[in-house]
Amino acid sequence: MEFGTKEISMIVEQVLKNLEENNLISTKKTSNSGLYSDKGDYGVFERVEDAIDAAYEAQKIYLDNFKIKDRQRLIAAIRKVSIENAETLARMIVEESKMGRVEDKVKKHLAVIENTPGPECLTTDAITGDGGLMIEEYAPFGLIGAITPVTNPTETIINNTISMISGGNGIVFNVHPSAKKVCAYCLQFINKTIIENGGPANLITMVKEPTMETCNIITQSPKVRLMVGTGGMGMVNSLLRSGKKTIGAGAGNPPVIVDETADIKKAAKDIYYGASFDNNLLCLAEKEVFVLEEVANDFIYNMVDEGAFLLNGAQLEAITNLVLKYENGKYDINKKWVGQDAGKMLEAIGITGKSDTRLLICDVPYDNPFVLLEQLMPVLPIVRCKNLNQAIDYAMIAESGNRHTASMFSKNVDNMTRFARKIETTIFVKNGCTLEGVGIGGEGYTTMTIAGPTGEGITCAKSFTRRRRCMLADGGLRII
Structure with a gap:
């Protein structure tokens, strides 16, 4: 059967309509915000409320439509583009924050890029017996609010991103104001890479002008299910008082x-x-x-x-x-x-x-x-x-x-x-x-979020997930 131009146009129109109804694309043209969204600039938003909403919606798409193998593919692409940008990030940090040494920051970036575990650490535990089959798996929290420090700004973004999206989560960052430009640059190239590899736009977001007020809005949002703070003890203690599940990486004087x-x-x-x-x-x-x-x-x-x-x-x-x-x-x-x-x-x-x-x-x-x-x-x-x-x-x-x-x-x-x-x-x-x-x-693996105060320790994807148990009773599925 042959189709004319009119028939082909009708088919394309119907396919696009079906995709839209399934929340897979926006009816608007893909702009610099990427697929699935018509707001923001590759994850960087003027309003923190929009950053929260966009990451919240992206995480739902991510959870519903992307399998473990898709997570692995996206993370591999993030590692590649981050290595390509490691020296640029190091130089930008020193220029903006006026702290540290470029050559050492390159080493830190390479460590988190290469040594942060992906979904492979989310192993399933299983127990079988006369009573049936029990499995426990690691499920996402949903949307995570992450506070990052000026001392390791983009190192923490890359480390947290690999760990958290490995667990199926989305992230809204409140970065340190003294490193907001380099953090925006980092977050944008990660978002572009996710989109180019078929992932949802705005899986990680941030507010363009981070403040204590924007941090409080993230903390108080009902769409944010978990708070993660990397930095000083004042910030960690503030998050712990929020009433939300908090993973806190505080000060050290080793x-x-x-x-x-x-x-x-x-x-x-x-x-x-x-x-x-x-x-x-x-x-x-x-x-x-x-x-x-x-x-x-x-x-x-x-x-x-x-x-x-x-x-x-x-x-x-x-x-x-x-x-x-x-x-x-x-x-x-x-x-x-x-x-x-x-x-x-x-x-x-x-x-x-x-x-x-x-x-x-x-x-x-x-x-x-x-x-x-x-x-x-x-x-x-x-x-x-x-x-x-x-x-x-x-x-x-x-x-x-x-x-x-x-x-x-x-x-x-x-x-x-x-x-x-x-x-x-x-x-x-x-x-x-x-x-x-x-x-x-x-x-051992690398992290920039060392959660001593709240006990998670050297964090990885497993740290940012919930354990869920499934029980198949009466000996089902057992062959002995």
Whole structure:
């Protein structure tokens, strides 16, 4: 049977009508917003309410029309385009936020792109017996509200996106205002990639001008089923008070202990690398070192040999006055210096010719403000301790119950076990830099959302799902 032009036009018109009725496409022409929507700019919206609505509708389409193999295909495409943009993102972050180092941010991006698990971690549990067959599977929450930090802005977007859409969810982001441009760029190329690979537009969205008010609107929306916050404890505590299920990744002030049995040269090398990485912006980075007195001089010598600049008394006082503030009887961080180069700090106190310096170190008592504050700067305090008990006690004080990350360099298994049991951190690294605890140079997968306060730990797709049980009774489907 042959069709004329008129008949073909009628058939096409009817197909389009059927697709529209099934919510698979919009009646309007595909614009820069992509398929399934006529609002927003590849996921970036002027109004937060529109960002919520668009992601909510996209998630329903995603759940109804896309299988696990489709999720895997979309995530593979997201990984590919993110690798292509890793260096661009790193440069844009430094330019916009004025924090960190481009070369280290590239490494962080590659880690989350390559090492964040996809749907493969959503394994089904099954139990059979005389009573029948029971299976438990991981189902999506629906729409997730995600708050991201300025310290790891697009790294967190990519990490959260892979994990959350692997679980079948949609996401509305409230990004940090100091990284909103680079976050918009990242979110848009991810959305374009999803659309180009047959997925729904606006599966991930954000508001163009994020504020505390937009965050509150996301938190209070009945369409948002789960809140995820990566950043400071103030933000996490606010989300926990919202009444919604919350996954919170809060602050850390990771201590390191170096005992008398440690390989001192290796300890210095690894700690120097971890503490100076991206100017110490990672919450899991080494923030202070407690070293036993008998090896302290050797350790400091090796730190200097690695490239660290040892501050004398006058220089430490000048750096303290520069990068910390003293108000109402206590020290706090001068945010102007968060994530800045160590060489820039030295230049500010009159020490020139050291622009390539990556880390400042200082020999201080346990109650020095650099020990007690999570400063997110390349300034590493070193505390001499009489014995292991004292080192553990000081480390506990500095860690402040965050239970985030800690590490130890030792050849004594009993010593490492004792510290690990006392400190109770989500991540505990032995004889390596703490970066290895999230798969950067070590084993295991990577995340930027380390949920210590709410207990999920190193998050992955499984963390952002609900366990659902299906029971087929009376021995059904069993062949024995």
